[in-house]
Amino acid sequence: MNHSKPIAIIKTGSTFPQISAHYGDFEAWIHQGLGAATGVMVIDAEQGGPFPALSELAGVVIAGSHAMVTDQAPWMRTLMRWLYTLVHEAVQMPVLGLCFGHQLLARTLGGEVADNPMGLEVGTVALRLTGAGRQDALLGAITGHPWAQVVHRQSVLTPPPGAMVLASNGHDACQAFRYGDRVWGVQFHPEFSADVMRAYLQALRGEGLTQQQVDSHLPEVRECDDARTILNRFALLTAAQVA
Helix, strand or coil: CCCCCCEEEEECCCCCHHHHHHHCCHHHHHHHHHCCCCCEEEEEHHHCCCCCCHHHCCEEEECCCCCCHHHCCHHHHHHHHHHHHHHHHCCCCCEEEECHHHHHHHHHCCCEEEECCCCCEEEEEECEECHHHHCCCCHHHCCCCCEEEEEECEEEEECCCCCEEEEECCCCCCCEEEECCCEEEECCCCCCCHHHHHHHHHHCECCCECHHHHHHHHHHCCCCHHHHHHHHHHHHHHHHHHC
């Protein structure tokens, strides 16, 4: 798939060093999910960009991060201003936020993000698609039972005004939303393989999880092929947009 314009992957942090040494980092997993033939441009927002003109892009994916949206670091505020302009001026450009990106996008659009009252959600979890989610141009690509990989302490507690909730579960009432026709946020990680998810569980031992919790979660980890289709579907949507 050759786009005349690339999809921008907005890098907002890195995974644990012991994970990146074996599996690479967020932007590599996202590019793999989009498809190796998809043209991408990686923009390091944490290091100050710079951000390209909107006319240069086919779409935008905002990656995950170990940072917290509520920290409101200067680089986050800069990224939010750029995203606000993107959503309101490039109204046909597909945008997708993953985990931290989902939360930052929600905050940019007027939603509420804070620590989830139920604490850390991690591992392979079941999702429930809403009626809107099952018919959605992006999440509707999930044809099987929707399982997904998650690791987050904060959540979108209140979606942006006018947003449509597409998926939820017992831990998080907003696992995914759509704003307008072309802007999505998903709390889960469609870019994570089962091996990456297991590596995260191991890395969190003593850093939020006890050994007993790690041992409990590890057997539940599985590949989430349905959730992983979302990134490729997003690439197809951007290709259709620029065709």
